[in-house]
Amino acid sequence: MESPPWVLMVVLLGTLGVIHLVQAQGQQGFISLDCGLPATERSPYDEPKTGLRFSSDENFIQSGKTGQVRANPGEYLKPYETLRYFPDGFRNCYNLNVEKGRKHLVRAWFIYGNYDGLGINPKFDLYLGPNPWTTIDLQIRVNGTRAEILHIPTSNSLQICLVKTGTTTPLISSLEIRPMGNGTYITKSGSLNLFARIYLKDSDTYIRYPSDIYDRLWTSYFMKEWTQISTTHEGSSSNIYVPPKGVLATAATPTNSTAPLTIEWSSSNVNDQYYLYVHFAEIQELQTNSTREFNVVWDGETSDPIVPAKYKIDTLFRRLPSTCKGGECSLELRRTNRSTLPPLLNALEIYTVTEFPQSETNETDVVAVQNIKAAYRISKISWQGDPCVPQQFMWDRLNCSNTDMSTPPRITYLNLSSSGITGTIAAAIQNLTQLEILDLSNNNFTGEVPAFLGNMESLVFINISWNDLNGSIPQALRRKGLDLFNQGNPRLCLSGSCLPPKPKPFPVVIVASVASVAIIIIAVLILVFVFRKKKPSTVGALQGPPSISPAVNVTYDNSSVSSIQSSKRRFTYSEVTNMTNNFQRVVGEGGFGIVYHGTLNGYEQVAVKVLSQSSTQGYKQFKAEVDLLMRVHHANLVSLVGYCGEGNHLALIYEFVPNGDLRQHLSGKGGRSIINWGIRLRIALEAALGLEYLHSGCIPAMIHRDVKTTNILLDEQFKAKLADFGLSRSFPVGGESHVSTMIAGTPGYLDPEYYRTSRLTEKSDVYSFGIVLLEMITNEPVIDQARTKTHITQWVGFELNSGDISSIMDPNLHGEYDSRSAWRALELAMSCANPSSTRRPSMSRVVVKLKECLVSENSRRNISRGTDSQSSGEVSMVIDTGMFPKAR
Ligand SMILES: *[C@@H]1O[C@H](CO)[C@@H](O)[C@H](O)[C@H]1NC(C)=O
Numbered sequence: 001m002e003s004p005p006w007v008l009m010v011v012l013l014g015t016l017g018v019i020h021l022v023q024a025q026g027q028q029g030f031i032s033l034d035c036g037l038p039a040t041e042r043s044p045y046d047e048p049k050t051g052l053r054f055s056s057d058e059n060f061i062q063s064g065k066t067g068q069v070r071a072n073p074g075e076y077l078k079p080y081e082t083l084r085y086f087p088d089g090f091r092n093c094y095n096l097n098v099e100k101g102r103k104h105l106v107r108a109w110f111i112y113g114n115y116d117g118l119g120i121n122p123k124f125d126l127y128l129g130p131n132p133w134t135t136i137d138l139q140i141r142v143n144g145t146r147a148e149i150l151h152i153p154t155s156n157s158l159q160i161c162l163v164k165t166g167t168t169t170p171l172i173s174s175l176e177i178r179p180m181g182n183g184t185y186i187t188k189s190g191s192l193n194l195f196a197r198i199y200l201k202d203s204d205t206y207i208r209y210p211s212d213i214y215d216r217l218w219t220s221y222f223m224k225e226w227t228q229i230s231t232t233h234e235g236s237s238s239n240i241y242v243p244p245k246g247v248l249a250t251a252a253t254p255t256n257s258t259a260p261l262t263i264e265w266s267s268s269n270v271n272d273q274y275y276l277y278v279h280f281a282e283i284q285e286l287q288t289n290s291t292r293e294f295n296v297v298w299d300g301e302t303s304d305p306i307v308p309a310k311y312k313i314d315t316l317f318r319r320l321p322s323t324c325k326g327g328e329c330s331l332e333l334r335r336t337n338r339s340t341l342p343p344l345l346n347a348l349e350i351y352t353v354t355e356f357p358q359s360e361t362n363e364t365d366v367v368a369v370q371n372i373k374a375a376y377r378i379s380k381i382s383w384q385g386d387p388c389v390p391q392q393f394m395w396d397r398l399n400c401s402n403t404d405m406s407t408p409p410r411i412t413y414l415n416l417s418s419s420g421i422t423g424t425i426a427a428a429i430q431n432l433t434q435l436e437i438l439d440l441s442n443n444n445f446t447g448e449v450p451a452f453l454g455n456m457e458s459l460v461f462i463n464i465s466w467n468d469l470n471g472s473i474p475q476a477l478r479r480k481g482l483d484l485f486n487q488g489n490p491r492l493c494l495s496g497s498c499l500p501p502k503p504k505p506f507p508v509v510i511v512a513s514v515a516s517v518a519i520i521i522i523a524v525l526i527l528v529f530v531f532r533k534k535k536p537s538t539v540g541a542l543q544g545p546p547s548i549s550p551a552v553n554v555t556y557d558n559s560s561v562s563s564i565q566s567s568k569r570r571f572t573y574s575e576v577t578n579m580t581n582n583f584q585r586v587v588g589e590g591g592f593g594i595v596y597h598g599t600l601n602g603y604e605q606v607a608v609k610v611l612s613q614s615s616t617q618g619y620k621q622f623k624a625e626v627d628l629l630m631r632v633h634h635a636n637l638v639s640l641v642g643y644c645g646e647g648n649h650l651a652l653i654y655e656f657v658p659n660g661d662l663r664q665h666l667s668g669k670g671g672r673s674i675i676n677w678g679i680r681l682r683i684a685l686e687a688a689l690g691l692e693y694l695h696s697g698c699i700p701a702m703i704h705r706d707v708k709t710t711n712i713l714l715d716e717q718f719k720a721k722l723a724d725f726g727l728s729r730s731f732p733v734g735g736e737s738h739v740s741t742m743i744a745g746t747p748g749y750l751d752p753e754y755y756r757t758s759r760l761t762e763k764s765d766v767y768s769f770g771i772v773l774l775e776m777i778t779n780e781p782v783i784d785q786a787r788t789k790t791h792i793t794q795w796v797g798f799e800l801n802s803g804d805i806s807s808i809m810d811p812n813l814h815g816e817y818d819s820r821s822a823w824r825a826l827e828l829a830m831s832c833a834n835p836s837s838t839r840r841p842s843m844s845r846v847v848v849k850l851k852e853c854l855v856s857e858n859s860r861r862n863i864s865r866g867t868d869s870q871s872s873g874e875v876s877m878v879i880d881t882g883m884f885p886k887a888r
Pocket residue numbers: 140141142143880
């Protein structure tokens with residue numbers, strides 16, 4: 001057996017790589033994505049320089065927009081010229097199929113190239129699955145950068161996520177995944193993040209596929225203290241690291257033949273742990289009386305003497321990682337006394353260890369929830385990447401058991417209520433074996449209730465109410481310890497003897513059903529009560545988790561229990577009289593009636609709006625709209641609990657929101673506190689989320705038509721809830737209930753374009769929202785005849801000319817705001833209030849912008865966090881050299 005000279009390293013350093021020949025495998029298993037390339041456009045294609053087959057990324061990600069570099073066109077290889085960027089959401093993920101347990105080279109390219117013409121280089125984080133991988137800072141790497149890691153996926157899907165960390169928009173140019181050979185680049189723990197991969201050639205070139213069968217990218221590097229040596233010899237079999245032939249062809253030796261060959265760099269972090277792979281081969285014809293022998297000195301450890309093998313690359317490495325003392329790293333090749341020739345080096349790879357401590361969610365759960373997502377075509381921006389972790393990116397309406405990082409989290413809670421879903425209950429649900437709570441209510445589920453639900457042992461609560469299920473309830477679902485809510489499924493057979501589906505002529509039902517409604521209510525209350533007693537903590541979890549990332553520090557209370565929802569119903573007039581204690585306490589006066597305080601079931605506070613009889617355009621339409629509204633649920637919308645429609649008596653019963661409206665809190669009227677800028681931004685964001693939900697989360701979409709500060713209610717935690725939406729089609733809204741014109745809305749907030757054209761779109765709400773924002777910023781009246789600039793938009797527009805934000809901001813804020821966030825909010829408000837509806841942003845865009853404002857304001861409050869280390873600039877010495885494969 002032939003053993004390379006540095007076998008002795010085993011004794012000294014405990015390291016040894018086994019030497020084999022590995023056969024090249026073409027591009028098998030390669031994933032090469034040209035991000036931002038439209039799938040219709042010549043995809044896949046063979047990149048001419050490398051022969052690599054690139055394809056569009058469209059099938060691997062559900063979000064993002066596409067762009068194209070503008071600066072230096074033709075500078076980069078074609079795959080790096082288009083890009084995908086992510087203006088929406090905080091985490092956007094690619095989902096790729098890989099071979100679990102196999103080492104992969106994962107490489108991502110990021111080239112800004114001024115694709116948006118704004119000249120703002122972004123900075124953001126890159127995650128692998130639930131774990132942070134690296135930060136991409138294109139403000140330092142202005143010409144672009146790449147991230148590369150040798151990683152062993154723990155499941156068959158690899159998720160690569162771009163995470164927004166500031167206000168800039170993440171982007172990606174290309175993704176390249178290469179399966180690696182077995183037995184190479186082994187670490188004690190963690191994955192190998194590429195720091196540098198160089199071959200010593202005095203030119204500006206690079207080597208990659210097809211020369212390198214794994215498509216590692218070797219960049220040329222040379223120092224003036226060195227002398228270049230080269231060969232045209234082909235070389236023979238090489239080791240399992242399979243260095244490409246081009247690496248064998250050239251080497252460097254120190255020009256001063258007695259000096260060592262030294263490579264130095266600074267560690268950006270003193271605790272970085274390094275793995276080095278040193279590649280060398282003798283490529284000169286030696287005289288019989290001459291010898292080349294040297295020691296490798298690294299981290300204070302000297303290797304045994306090494307004599308490079310002739311035309312055959314050996315790879316030297318250590319099995320354990322090392323750190324650089326004081327952050328100064330130095331690799332030295334020193335000739336021994338015996339040696340007549342200076343040391344020689346062909347190539348070097350430097351990696352740092354990146355740990356990935358957080359386990360991914362159990363793969364069975366992930367596959368199941370992906371199948372559910374696909375079956376119901378759920379396309380939420382938060383439903384990307386790992387469902388459970390990291391916690392701040394947990395999928396909306398999901399909860400997980402999350403004991404410790406090393407245990408894969410399991411999905412315990414799934415809430416698909418009010419999601420407009422049609423179809424049968426998906427079989428994939430049964431694979432969520434740790435699921436405790438399942439809420440499918442308020443959808444259009446059809447078909448039978450599957451028996452597997454009863455066999456899911458962890459399940460303690462199922463809500464399938466208000467769907468269109470049929471058949472009978474399987475026996476298995478009647479087991480002890482499982483609470484089932486199934487009301488509102490007219491075709492569902494509750495007992496053995498089933499009646500044909502009931503027709504629903506409303507006036508008959510109202511008389512006949514008072515008794516049965518009461519029975520149902522009692523049953524529901526008992527269930528709720530029992531359930532509460534048994535599982536106090538999980539009842540709170542019935543409220544879906546907030547749809548917004550906690551990264552912006554918006555917190556929600558879980559206090560309001562779903563009982564108020566599950567008992568929603570029709571009330572008789574006498575119940576309404578009782579509930580309001582004979583209309584004793586007036587809490588407000590809305591657009592179409594007086595609002596009274598009421599109490600439901602003796603403890604639940606409600607607001608009862610008694611509609612003035614002239615306001616309705618017919619009972620049938622009233623009923624249709626109420627049915628629709630009862631299905632709308634969002635944390636930032638005031639929920640409709642029930643209604644009364646008895647003869648002339650029409651009333652709506654709403655969730656009670658105790659803390660007044662936003663107008664009061666801006667003016668300090670009614671003894672209300674004046675809220676600070678941070679809270680204002682949060683309230684604006686929450687109101688925007690409610691509105692966005694009406695526009696894009698509801699089926700059919702709803703236009704509020706009367707967005708104004710008095711319609712934004714606040715609870716004890718100052719959480720905002722939009723009131724008075726949805727009735728607009730049968731009621732004239734606003735304070736102008738006597739006006740019979742078709743145009744509805746409140747003066748000042750009313751979209752001028754809508755007023756002119758009578759064409760109502762979501763953008764009319766955006767306009768009103770812009771006015772609300774201006775009011776929150778300035779605390780000026782929307783219309784003030786005493787001002788020369790009567791309307792608030794005119795006033796702000798005029799004041800803006802001064803360029804001084806403090807003359808615009810509400811003086812009650814006493815200057816306590818981040819002026820960048822104030823400017824941003826002001827710009828946003830003005831763009832919302834643009835006279836032309838096509839120039840106004842969508843509410844989704846408004847949400848994104850407000851989140852950015854909030855982040856900016858919150859960072860002002862966290863100034864103590866200190867400044868980031870910028871020391872990574874030094875590092876670029878090695879890695880940035882000719883790093884970009886040029887097209888030319
Ligand atoms: C970016 O590229 C330009 C032109 O090629 C070059 O002048 C500049 O030094 C580069 N900047 C960095 C940070 O590499």
